Amino acid sequence: MTAAIETERSGLVGYLTAEVSRSPTQASLQRLYFGCRRFAQNPLAMVGFFVLVALILIAVFAPWIAPFPMNEQNLQTRLLWPSADHLFGTDELGRDIFSRVVYGSRITLQITCLVAVIAAPIGLLVGTVSGYFGGWTDTIMMRLTDVFLSFPPLILALGFVAALGPGIRNAVIAIALTVWPPIARLARAETLTVRSSDYIAAIRAQGAPAWRVVVKHVMPMCLSSVIIRITLNMAGIILTAAALGFLGLGAQPPMPEWGAMLSTGRQYLLGSWFLAAAPGLAIVVVSLGFNLFGDGLRDVLDPRDE
């Protein structure tokens, strides 16, 4: 045993590629390392990854990247065609479209993160409680989930926005309400496989109350698949948010939200199509990035296709 370890490579790579892991930390780090290597071998997934990194960097450093403030109007330079000064041209109030698209990345990122942060815990809670307790609790909660699933997401979001009123905060709530049901389904399925395992029986035998078993021992087991699922959903969240903005029910102008910008650009479509083209292209690139990243992630973690 000791002889085998001595012949292995030393340093970090050695630690990560060791045949026998000596601690749980090492084992999980190794899994992560091999997962990343697999992911890096998939060029499309890497493209998605770089798009996401770029999105985050652009959102963080927006004031330094954007050449103009996002709401600086100049009516003398309105509807200018793309040029060196204004990469994507200027809009109907003479605002630089490139700068607005750059600032818009902040809103998009904010919406997706907020939706994920709201929807994931709801889905996780409903799914684990439903799966762990079973019986009537399960039946009622899953019927409720079915009701939410029986709408196409955008229609349901529109219904909630109608009830809550337009605006970016309500759009986030409305989208989150459409995102949690599939997560609950997933968490329930995971819980059902965990529930009957021996370690849960052991914890219960020690007298742990049900809520403690669910929160401390079932939820952590479901967490990773929930996170993956929500990453896969991100592109859909972005498109729904943009659609709400486009319909005038999400973020309101003068906010540089991409969907809302598109909606304004629509009025100048035939003369100055770049008003609508630029924010739309940003939506396409970002949702494509999320889709590629999500596909790659799924290939690594769920290699059923091979």
Next chain:
Amino acid sequence: MAVTDVSRKALAQSKLPPWAWDAWRIGSSAVVTLLGLLALTFFMGRMLPIDPVIAIVGEQADASTYDMVYKQLGLDKPLYVQFGYFMRDMMSGNFGNALFTGNKVSDDLMRVFPATIELATIAITIGVSFGVPIGVLAAVYRGSPIDHFARILGLLGYSVPTFWSGLMGLVLFYAVLGWVSGPGRLDVFYIDVVDRVTGLMLIDAAIAGEWEVWRNVFSHIILPASILSFNAMAFISRLTRSFMLAQLSQEYILAARVKGLSKWEVIRKHAFRNIAVQLVTVISLAYVILLEGAVVTETVFAWPGFGRYLVSGLLAGDMNAVLACVLIVGTLFITINLFCDLLYRILDPRTR
């Protein structure tokens, strides 16, 4: 679960065929979901920040008028009684009046729905006639350029918002190339030339024999339908590919080949026939998903259909119209799911 076991046994002893049990179970769960749907829409209506009485009588109404309308709307009754009224109205198709059009919501819906059905039907036809062959080819020639093309198509279908591709399509095909007509269902010049029979203008024009009108309607519908179909095409081709791959890896395919059938004969007569039921369910689901896409596509193309009606209702804050639309789409969704589920069980012997 004991209850279901007992009734399952009772059923097994009776002379009913085994699928009847499935049908009852699926049907009853659909009814429960439908009730939930009604409850959810009722709840949405209650969340409204606007006072429904003021929406009708206006801000200047005196207290006695206010009270009268308040009672008429049943707002003085307990919540469960109100829900009872709501259910009764919705079940009988009485959705109330749409404040922004002044008509009954049910009349409005009868008027706008054919426009959407026409659009969605053409879109699904395009989606199926491209999506299925692409999916089959991608599976048969796995890893070839056509497979990569299908993958890119699928990714774009999931990533490109229809409101953007619609606007860009208008710029390119209408403004620059002039291949198609612009927004709307037909040119002003042709409005009311053809009598309304079915509400589907292509069919109405064909019945009347007005081929000039037919061509005009077609030039209006082809672009929005193509844009709308893109999403469905991506969905259909992706699933066709994975169904087909699952079949092609089976041993019976090899056996059929060994017996001397040609490659395409095997694919057509054996593999494709086996995925046909799955495809029908996917296509019906895609059709409902198109209704969702129709909301934005119709807004882009000023298409006087269901989606645009819903959005106008939303922007006007007209809860009657919105709730009716949401409820109808939800009901359609449940019905189609139910239909697929039953179809699966009846047509596919493996699920018995």
